Amino acid sequence: MDGTKRTVFWLGVTIAVAIAPFMGISGYTVQILTLAGIYATVALGLNLVLGNAGQISLGQAGFFGIGAYVTAQLIIKADLSFFLVLPLGGLLAGLVGMGLGYLALRFHGHYLAMVTLCFGLIMQIFFQQVPALTGGAAGITDIPGPQVFDLIVDNSPGTWLKTFHLAWFLFIAMAWLLSNLLSLQTGRALAALRDDPIAAQSSGLNVSKYKVQAFAISAVLAGLAGGVYSVHTHYIGPEIFGVGASLEFLIMVVVGGLGRPMGAVAGALLLAVAPEFMRAYEDYRLLFFSVVLMAVVVIAPEGLWGLITRIYSYVTRRGSEERGSPA
Amino acid sequence: MTDLFQFLVSGLTIGSIYALVGLGYYLVYISTRVINFSHGALVQLGGVAALSMLVSWRLPYPSVFLVTFFVMAAVGILFDRFLVGPAGRGDVLTSILMTVGGFIFFEQAIYVFWTKDELLFPAISGERPFDIFGIMVVPQALWILGITFLALAVLWLFFSKSVYGSAMMAAAEKPEAALLMGISVRTMTSLAWGLATGLGAVAGILIAPITFAGGSLCAEIGIKGFVAAVLGGITYAPGVVAGSLLLGVIEALTTGYISSGWKDAISFTLLILILAVRPQGLMGRTQKEKV
Numbered sequence: 001m002d003g004t005k006r007t008v009f010w011l012g013v014t015i016a017v018a019i020a021p022f023m024g025i026s027g028y029t030v031q032i033l034t035l036a037g038i039y040a041t042v043a044l045g046l047n048l049v050l051g052n053a054g055q056i057s058l059g060q061a062g063f064f065g066i067g068a069y070v071t072a073q074l075i076i077k078a079d080l081s082f083f084l085v086l087p088l089g090g091l092l093a094g095l096v097g098m099g100l101g102y103l104a105l106r107f108h109g110h111y112l113a114m115v116t117l118c119f120g121l122i123m124q125i126f127f128q129q130v131p132a133l134t135g136g137a138a139g140i141t142d143i144p145g146p147q148v149f150d151l152i153v154d155n156s157p158g159t160w161l162k163t164f165h166l167a168w169f170l171f172i173a174m175a176w177l178l179s180n181l182l183s184l185q186t187g188r189a190l191a192a193l194r195d196d197p198i199a200a201q202s203s204g205l206n207v208s209k210y211k212v213q214a215f216a217i218s219a220v221l222a223g224l225a226g227g228v229y230s231v232h233t234h235y236i237g238p239e240i241f242g243v244g245a246s247l248e249f250l251i252m253v254v255v256g257g258l259g260r261p262m263g264a265v266a267g268a269l270l271l272a273v274a275p276e277f278m279r280a281y282e283d284y285r286l287l288f289f290s291v292v293l294m295a296v297v298v299i300a301p302e303g304l305w306g307l308i309t310r311i312y313s314y315v316t317r318r319g320s321e322e323r324g325s326p327a
Numbered sequence: 328m329t330d331l332f333q334f335l336v337s338g339l340t341i342g343s344i345y346a347l348v349g350l351g352y353y354l355v356y357i358s359t360r361v362i363n364f365s366h367g368a369l370v371q372l373g374g375v376a377a378l379s380m381l382v383s384w385r386l387p388y389p390s391v392f393l394v395t396f397f398v399m400a401a402v403g404i405l406f407d408r409f410l411v412g413p414a415g416r417g418d419v420l421t422s423i424l425m426t427v428g429g430f431i432f433f434e435q436a437i438y439v440f441w442t443k444d445e446l447l448f449p450a451i452s453g454e455r456p457f458d459i460f461g462i463m464v465v466p467q468a469l470w471i472l473g474i475t476f477l478a479l480a481v482l483w484l485f486f487s488k489s490v491y492g493s494a495m496m497a498a499a500e501k502p503e504a505a506l507l508m509g510i511s512v513r514t515m516t517s518l519a520w521g522l523a524t525g526l527g528a529v530a531g532i533l534i535a536p537i538t539f540a541g542g543s544l545c546a547e548i549g550i551k552g553f554v555a556a557v558l559g560g561i562t563y564a565p566g567v568v569a570g571s572l573l574l575g576v577i578e579a580l581t582t583g584y585i586s587s588g589w590k591d592a593i594s595f596t597l598l599i600l601i602l603a604v605r606p607q608g609l610m611g612r613t614q615k616e617k618v
Contacts, residue, residue, distance in 0.1 A: 050420075054420065056420060056423060058427070103599065103603065106602070106603050106606075107602060107603075107606075108419070109419035109420075109423070110361075110362035110419060110423065111557075111602050111606065113362070113364070113423050113427075114362070114550070114553055114557075114598065114602075115598070115599050115602060117550065118550065118595035118596075118598055118599055119599075121546070121550065121591065121592075121595055122592050122595050122596065125588070125589070125591060125592045126592070128588070129588045129589060129592075243546050247427065247430075247431055250424075250427065251431075254424055283438065283439050284435075284439060286431055286435045287431075287432060287435035287436065287438075287439055289431070290428050290429075290431035290432040290435060291428075291432065293424065293427075293428040293431070294410055294414075294425060294428040294429070294432070297414050297421060297424045297425050297428065298410065298413055298414045298425075301421075
């Protein structure tokens with residue numbers, strides 16, 4: 001895409017998000033889609049680590065939790081504005097992510113997976129065992145919504161600025177920043193790191209720097225998303241930020257499509273929306289998604305979004321052939 | 328002083344369980360270079376399946392051990408043959424995703440087909456503790472120590488005396504050469520997976536009367552077993568056993584002298600430290616990575 005086309009694309013997406021909740025969809029749907037937007041941001045970050053850098057993180061819920069707790073506590077205890085504390089949550093998550101990134105330099109493959117899994121578990125124990133900072137097992141309740149002048153931002157029917165907007169504007173902003181970053185040298189460096197770390201290093205690439213960067217950025221995104229989550233649900237507790245959540249983020253990224261930003265959206269939408277269509281089978285939800293995950297790994301490693309683009313290009317190619325234009 | 332011995336006994340008991348679980352990681356890792364992330368869920372699946380046989384079918388305890396061992400061994404073999412193998416064991420990310428998918432599947436299977444609660448499990452022979460020189464020991468602890476010892480002895484005999492044991496080690500160390508010697512690497516791989524999940528299931532039955540059985544315990548036992556295996560050295564069986572006992576004792580001492588809430592955090596931190604400083608484990612040998 002050239003410059004003008006890009007600008008039009010991002011503007012179009014932003015406007016679409018701005019008006020989406022007023023297009024006659026129910027308040028309940030808006031709630032679900034808000035959650036999807038929050039997940040999509042986490043998945044976007046995890047995708048950078050997993051899809052672009054070829055590393056693995058099974059502890060993403062830890063960063064999500066850090067962002068959520070920092071945001072919630074600073075709003076309640078320090079009485080600061082949401083918009084001021086959200087970046088702080090992202091920043092702290094990013095710093096911890098950077099630390100984990102440096103630690104990750106020492107590990108590969110299976111060991112890295114286990115270490116990040118342990119990181120997630122340690123964070124969950126921390127959320128539970130330090131009530132002074134985190135409210136302990138009871139968690140934090142009655143987290144107030146963000147305030148813009150007199151307006152309280154939430155998903156109630158009357159408001160023109162909704163949590164829905166926060167979630168998806170955050171996603172768009174992050175996706176835009178990342179796409180710019182990845183179109184620069186960073187994108188190629190990360191791909192080299194994923195495809196052949198040893199060759200990348202021997203061609204003089206600072207592999208460590210990019211590895212740490214990928215972890216830190218993914219942590220920032222998870223932290224920011226966590227902050228929005230805390231004001232969306234008005235409650236956070238240690239049970240939300242466990243291994244289960246980390247694994248769900250992993251499913252989103254892999255099922256949606258590794259290495260594709262739109263894959264993160266597809267995966268997040270799938271995991272947030274699908275339960276609504278299988279309400280009667282709520283208990284089978286994760287069983288179902290684990291089967292989908294394993295099937296994707298064996299049959300369609302490019303994921304849902306890869307499948308969609310493949311079908312799309314197949315259809316358009318057939319269309320142009322029928323019109324008699326050269327293939 | 329009695330306190331210390333009390334903690335040591337409970338540490339060694341739980342450490343024996345970790346040894347059975349950790350050996351599962353060891354067997355799968357040496358034969359297929361895969362860390363089986365679903366192992367913890369398979370351990371608990373063995374536990375709840377055994378409970379059904381005990382309570383609903385009223386099978387006697389010894390036969391429950393045997394049936395569970397073979398059924399879970401079959402589950403492990405099928406999982407490897409039809410999912411982990413075809414997905415590609417060579418690619419690390421793929422094998423992680425596949426076994427993590429397996430973890431979620433087996434854990435959710437417990438929730439869906441059994442219950443979300445943690446299930447009370449009858450001990451092999453009663454609950455009344457013995458008093459040995461002032462140290463209270465529950466009978467189940469003696470059973471755990473005894474059966475683990477027996478399992479280790481059988482494993483040792485299998486690997487050092489039997490042709491199959493040697494063939495398995497050969498297939499693990501040099502697959503091509505083993506193939507040329509007429510060893511079916513595929514069969515040996517299945518044998519390793521079956522042995523691993525079977526032993527894990529036995530661990531699941533043994534520990535259930537002490538910690539309950541259920542889906543919510545999958546991650547914990549899975550990670551503990553892995554930490555134990557890595558602590559001693561995941562490529563060296565005696566190291567796995569030693570590391571497991573050590574981890575059990577460390578945990579018991581932490582619970583006794585510090586707090587049970589932080590017990591898990593300490594073993595996870597230990598894992599990260601060990602991996603960072605000495606990835607081959609305390610007793611493992613170094614392996615140079617080939618480029």
